[in-house]
Amino acid sequence: MSSFFGLDVAISGLFASQRSLDIANHNINNVNTPGYSRQVGVQKATRPVGLLDGTGMVGTGTEITAVNRVRDDFLDFKYWSENVSFGEWETKSNAMEDLEAIFNEPSDTGFTTVMDEFFASLQELSKDPSSEAARASVKQKGVSLCKYLNSTAAHLQKMRDDNNYSLKIKVDELNSYTRQIKDLNEQIYKSELDGNAANDLRDQRTLLLDKLSKLANIQASEVVVGKLPNGKEDRRFQVTINGSYLVNHFDTYELETFEIDEGSHRDGMYGIQWAKSGNEMIPKGGELKGYLDVRDGNGEAGQYKGIPYYLEKLDEFAQSFAKTFNEGILKDGEQHYAGHAGGVGLDGSVGVRFFSYENKSSAQLVENGYDKLTAANISISSDVESDIYKIATASVGGEAGNNGNIASLLELRHESKMFNEGAPEDFMKSLVAMLGVDAQQAVRVSGNQENLVQQIDNRRLSLSGVSVDEEMANMVKYQHAYNAAAKMITVMDEIYDTLINRVGV
Template sequence: MNSFFGLNVAVKGLYASQAALYTIDHNISNAETSGYSRQVTSQKASAPLSTYTGSGMIGTGVDFISVQRVRDEYLDMRFWNQNISYGEWNAKSEALSELEAIMNETSEDGLNEVLSSFSSALEELAKDPDSEQTRAVVVQNGDYLCKYLNNAASNLILLKKDYNSNIKVKVNEINSYASQIRDLNEQIYKSELDGSSANDLRDQRDLLMDKLTCLADVRINEVDAGTLANGKDDIRLQITLDGVSLVNHFQVNELECYTIDEGSEQDGTYGIRWMKTGNEVEFDSGEIKGYLDMRDGTGEKGGYKGIPYYMEQLDHFAGVFAKAFNEGIYADGTQYIQGHAGGADSDETTGIRFFTFDGKSSDELMKSGSDMNEIYQNVTAANITISSDIEDDPGKIAAASLSGEDGNNENINELVNMFNDSRMFADGMPVDYINSIVSTMGTSAAHASRLASNYESTLNQIDTGRISVSGVSLDEESANLVRYQQAYSAAAKMISVLDEILDITINGLGAG
């Protein structure tokens, strides 16, 4: 044990306190940095030496080991698993809110209200079937009904296109996150070959995985690939999607969107496949799954009820309502009344249809198919219109049941009564059918909102736990700052004292 032994012990304490102070400074600087994990220094007492008499051990100071980040991997895994489900149901909740806004049934401009206005206009015409002004009002309200359905269908189509575009954006985000994670894997791997901990790089990678798990049902694992030259385990990160590796340490398997053109109802929409193999990717959850279900969900065979389902419901309403009003034929295929075509207009003409599609005339409508079913399959929510015959001449509204009878309103009364006929749709009256659509949509929206809220609440709870472990407390760091500052000052004072002792000893002996 040499004369400078005490100085060595003090210097090691100085360096250890200095490292702790630098780490505290780093924590305070990043207190508001997203994804940052609090870091702490790790140190231990140095190996002691035996005294020269062999009667005991004397301490040799402190050894600085490393700087470690404080992180709970179990909470991270829980967060990522919950985040996958949250991404799916949050996307569905927002999408169904948009669908409800399109149907607009909570306002005075909803389909029920428009239908009621049309029925009221017909009732007014029944009171005065020869009134040209009242006939014009009927045409106007019939046109409002058609335009409402046209607008709703158009908005649904636009919404479907928006979700289709969102899918491509989200796929590109997955590729971007995967590439960034791959780059960070390489940096982390190289930085930790000497046994160090790449804390800040790992924080950046975890933050990217927070974002990635919201998009798709990925599975994240760190696997042991052997032993490094320094004796440590060779740990490598793997992220899989649909059973296929998305990120495998330094490699990325990218996704791509392609336009479907197989002749199905999905023509023009994006499919998703692996870029290298061309194999389709199946999503079980995540934000992309939410958008896919909303874009493609037909509700068939227990499937999700997305935009195609509600479009089909509106199309069914338009076709059945037009056929019932024109022909008196209800959803079950039975003719219960003679319909508009069976009545007579002011010119004693019969056979005129009130509703058609794409502004066609009554004759053009009847030539569009070989039978009634085929004809009215052409009528959809997107194209239903008033026939050009009625549009050009409101006098062709068939108010009378027979020609040549002034003031005859029997046919218009039958049409008015049709609105309250429970046989018209399988679900009952027109208003019942509409309410059935709205109720289904409302139930789905409430279910999605409830699940999104539940998952969000769980996420927040888990994240609060993560923050309590990894977050930076400025009060705690300030206390540590004072503690290590005092330790640093004490080590510096020890050096000063030892220096003074050595000076007196060496220089005093020399002076003698």
Template sequence: MRSTFLGFNAARSGLFAAQRALDITGHNISNVNTPGYTRQRLNQVQSDAMRLFGGQGTLGTGVDTVSITQFRNEFLDFKYRSEVNTEGYWEAKRDGLRFIEAIFNEPSDTGISTVIDELFESFQELSKNPENLTTRALVRQRGVAFANSANHMYSQLEKMAVDLNFDIKTTVDSINGYAEQIAKLNEQIFRYENDGSNANDLRDQRNLLLDELSKLVNVEVLEVHNHNDDVIKGQEGSKIGKKMVIQINGQPLVSHNRFTKLNADDEKASSFDSTLFMKEIKWEGGDKLDIRGLNGELKALLDLRDGNTGSSKGIPYYINELNRFVKTFADEINKIHTSAFGLNGSDGVAFFTAGGVDTPPLTPPLTDANLDPTDGSYIPELGGINAKNIKISLDIDNDLNTIAASNTVDLLPGDGSQALAINALRHKASMFQEGKPEDFIKSLISNLGVDTQEAIRMAANQTFLTEQINNQRQSISGVSIDEEMTHMVKFQHAYNASARMITTMDEMLDVIINRVGLVGR
């Protein structure tokens, strides 16, 4: 038999359901601009119905609120984190290559190509008037300018490597920070959801941290069921007893409420300069982080700092190329200059040396490596010259007369044939594999330009792709003010209708209680 107050209970449940739905709508509207927030909805079902006797069917008893859930698409979360990881890699690489381009500063009026041209032009002027001290001073100054340019470019590349080293340390610290926060959230979410509830707002915080972490390094997110340790790949879940594991290359960064720190404090000698120390990334236990298959901003920084191959060109590659150019260029000039005679009759004087040391003596032991195969002239051992230490020799720095321009001592002071021979090196196509000095610089800058343009293009494409996927995510998870306003009006009317239903039921009961049986009194 129907209860007297059944209608009250049905209307009351509708009143409370509409009120809760309005609360959730207000929560959505309040967080419309909150990063990482996912809109929520109230799930409700009809209450268990009452069976009527005599096969009359069932009578509804109201509504039950089941849960508050989020609108999320786990596949789009996975896709977004994959694409933002690639975006982080190309953006960091783009910025690094742009800075290398600024260091080389080519083509420009102040780049090394211009300095080389001015050096050759000064030798050409010397060939015309080899006894003029003003012209000799110009040659010395142009030589100093070339050495200083090479030194400066090397020091800038070296400083960039040190700066990248700091950036790597900072990125590793950020990864540790995200891991620690996620571990704490994992514990809170697990405790909150252990009774079947949904920790929606905590999950939003964790998802936002996963998005930011994914830009720094590629991670694999696993959900582990506590009851049987069954591993399911995915991003989020609402099953009871599920714990989260985050891995980098198969090694756990976060294991539910615990996390393993990465350290970038141990130092190793750099591959291009033993005086520099570069951070190695290791796990807290001491094992090195396997960087194979690594991606994201961290990988780009490592490539820029350590890359020395055609597929991964970084600071060591460009330093090695700069060293190769400077050494070959200096050796070619020295080979001619040491075989020529200065205005004071001196010979065997090197034009460039390593660190400005004195000219190597013309004394045994002589080997085939010290002799020019074309004419048997002496070539001093100058293997130590590179972009970092190249200087004008002390002999030339101290005495302009030691600048050698004459082919023989007998033709002094008016012979400038050897200065003219040095000037001709600018057109020596066999000096480098790439050709003459100008060709080497153009080839190096062209390759750098191609790599930079590729990074710029890839970063732009990835940004567009990431935004597209994020827009798809927001179309599902994001809050729409228009939609929430529509829901607000709908739930408001539902609330008012339920309240009106209670009033009606109250009036009906008032008739039964206070008016029935009063006739004839």
């Protein structure tokens, strides 16, 4: 045993305390770094040596054998599995809020107000069928009703286009994350070949996975594929989606968007496919699924009721209302009223339709059929547009004051057999109520998922987060240990000085 054995023991304590202070310093400086995990030094006693006389073993000091990050992999996996659902329903919740704003019911500018004003103008005209002012008002209120439907449909389509573009942006964002994860895999792998742990790089990779998990239903794992020359395990990091690789260690498999052309309501929209194989990828969760459901969901066969569903319902209203008002044909396909076409205008005209599409004439509407009419293109007919005397108020010709037909048209406002839901206002109230229910569900599920994700994240932070108070206490503890080791060195120095320089003098 060396004569300076005691000095070596004291120095080991000095170095260990200094390393522990460096770790605490690093933790404190990263207290506000997103994704940072608290690091701790693994300190243990060095290997003792046996005494030559066999009376026992004596300790040789201490050392820091590793610096580990405090992390619970189970909480990370749980966070990712819940975050994917949060991403999906947060997207849907935001979309439902936008849909409610588009329909804007109840309000002074919503459907109920527009419909009230239209039938109120008809009521005024029924009082004096020969009044030009009343006829002009009916024409204008009819235009307003059409423009409300046109505007609502246009806003829905614009919202759908916006969601389609957002889908592309999110796919590009996902590819950016996967490329960064691949680069970090390379850095981590090279940094850990000598047995050290690349803690800060692993924290950066975990933060990227947190963001990635909100976009799509990913699975991440680190697998052992063999042994390194130094005997350590050869680990490879993988990220998959639907069982296919997004990242396989040093390789990335990117996604891309393509324009759909399949003859469905998705034509012209973006689909998602694997860039290398061209196979379509359908996400099962996350923001990507949220955007797809909102953009494409038509409510059929259990699908989500997204923008197409509300567009189709709006088209159904426009088509059925126009057909009933024009022809007197109800939901059962039978003619129960004379309709506008069955009345007589002030100029003696008959067979004129009040509503059409794209300002086409009554003749063009009849020739092409009501299947061409949608909420986006409904209008008053060019006949009425050009001549308000063609508004059919009378039930028979030659009677300027006859209001028999307009009285029949007024009954349509409360005709319960016009739609399955009832009268026109009942249809729209049912649609808005359904939208409200869907919006409440999206908000409720999104809120529940957000709380769950936040709870898991709080558990992660309680374990991995840096507490300044705790680190300050550690600093005091390590400083005292450092001072004690330094004092031991001073004492040993005095002993050796006396032994070497003064003994025998």
